Amino acid sequence: MSDYDLTMPADAGVIAPDGWERDPASGRPRPPRRPFKARGSFVVRCEGCRLPTLNCLCPYKATAESQAHFWLLTHPLEHNKPTNTGRLIGDILATTELFTWYRTAPDERLLALLEDARYAPFIVFPDDQPDYAERVVEVDAVHAAKGDGFIPVFIILDGTWRQARRMFRKSPYLERLPVLPLRSARLTRYHLRKPASAAHLCTAEVAAELLRQSGDKTAAATLDDYFDAFNDSYAASRRHHKIEEPTPAMRRLLEKRRVASWKLQD
Numbered sequence: 001m002s003d004y005d006l007t008m009p010a011d012a013g014v015i016a017p018d019g020w021e022r023d024p025a026s027g028r029p030r031p032p033r034r035p036f037k038a039r040g041s042f043v044v045r046c047e048g049c050r051l052p053t054l055n056c057l058c059p060y061k062a063t064a065e066s067q068a069h070f071w072l073l074t075h076p077l078e079h080n081k082p083t084n085t086g087r088l089i090g091d092i093l094a095t096t097e098l099f100t101w102y103r104t105a106p107d108e109r110l111l112a113l114l115e116d117a118r119y120a121p122f123i124v125f126p127d128d129q130p131d132y133a134e135r136v137v138e139v140d141a142v143h144a145a146k147g148d149g150f151i152p153v154f155i156i157l158d159g160t161w162r163q164a165r166r167m168f169r170k171s172p173y174l175e176r177l178p179v180l181p182l183r184s185a186r187l188t189r190y191h192l193r194k195p196a197s198a199a200h201l202c203t204a205e206v207a208a209e210l211l212r213q214s215g216d217k218t219a220a221a222t223l224d225d226y227f228d229a230f231n232d233s234y235a236a237s238r239r240h241h242k243i244e245e246p247t248p249a250m251r252r253l254l255e256k257r258r259v260a261s262w263k264l265q266d
């Protein structure tokens with residue numbers, strides 16, 4: 001349900017409120033057109049987490065360590081969306097690298113990292129097209145890379161499904177990388193955007209599943225908790241509701257932060 005729904009008078013003959021126009025087709029009164037604004041763009045946001053300040057996420061920003069790293073290649077249109085979950089990965093895992101995808105100008109730093117022999121990068125993408133079937137690997141390839149002393153890297157294309165497909169197809173520097181499809185029965189818990197299907201996971205959920213399957217269980221659990229805290233905080237703010245009692249995921253994150261600060265003091 002939109003925050004902006006205005007009750008439309010049922011009868012076209014009623015007198016329109018001040019400032020209302022009439023629909024040229026039906027003659028019904030309608031509210032004046034407003035310039036397009038992204039949903040919630042007038043909301044006061046925290047500068048740290050970019051969530052509405054009503055339920056700021058900053059107190060729950062815990063950190064974790066993982067053997068696998070993430071390099072996020074984010075579509076420019078996705079970058080500034082406050083509902084983007086890709087950025088949550090970098091909050092939890094300090095080794096995360098963020099790049100903006102431009103079709104004609106690949107990021108020089110990403111190109112350099114792709115040449116770095118310490119890493120074993122995998123491009124995370126579905127295996128639903130036959131023309132790159134020979135590049136498809138399973139998660140055991142990630143375990144094998146670890147066993148051989150490499151740092152496995154999950155390259156995630158962060159954008160809508162269409163954007164991700166375009167990024168996959170239009171990035172020659174990704175063409176030689178093994179393709180790792182995420183195999184998971186998990187259903188999405190993301191409720192800030194409507195997914196095409198419950199099997200479509202958002203970026204942070206994909207990352208948590210990859211961590212879990214490749215053996216970074218603690219990092220996976222922390223990222224999952226942080227994602228849940230983000231999801232619940234954001235959704236509550238949309239309902240103008242302040243969360244007074246931390247959820248179980250929030251409590252676990254607070255505890256992690258307490259333990260981390262004790263370690264710093266030792």
Ligand SMILES: [Zn+2]
Nearest residue numbers: 046049056058
């Ligand atoms: Zn904040």
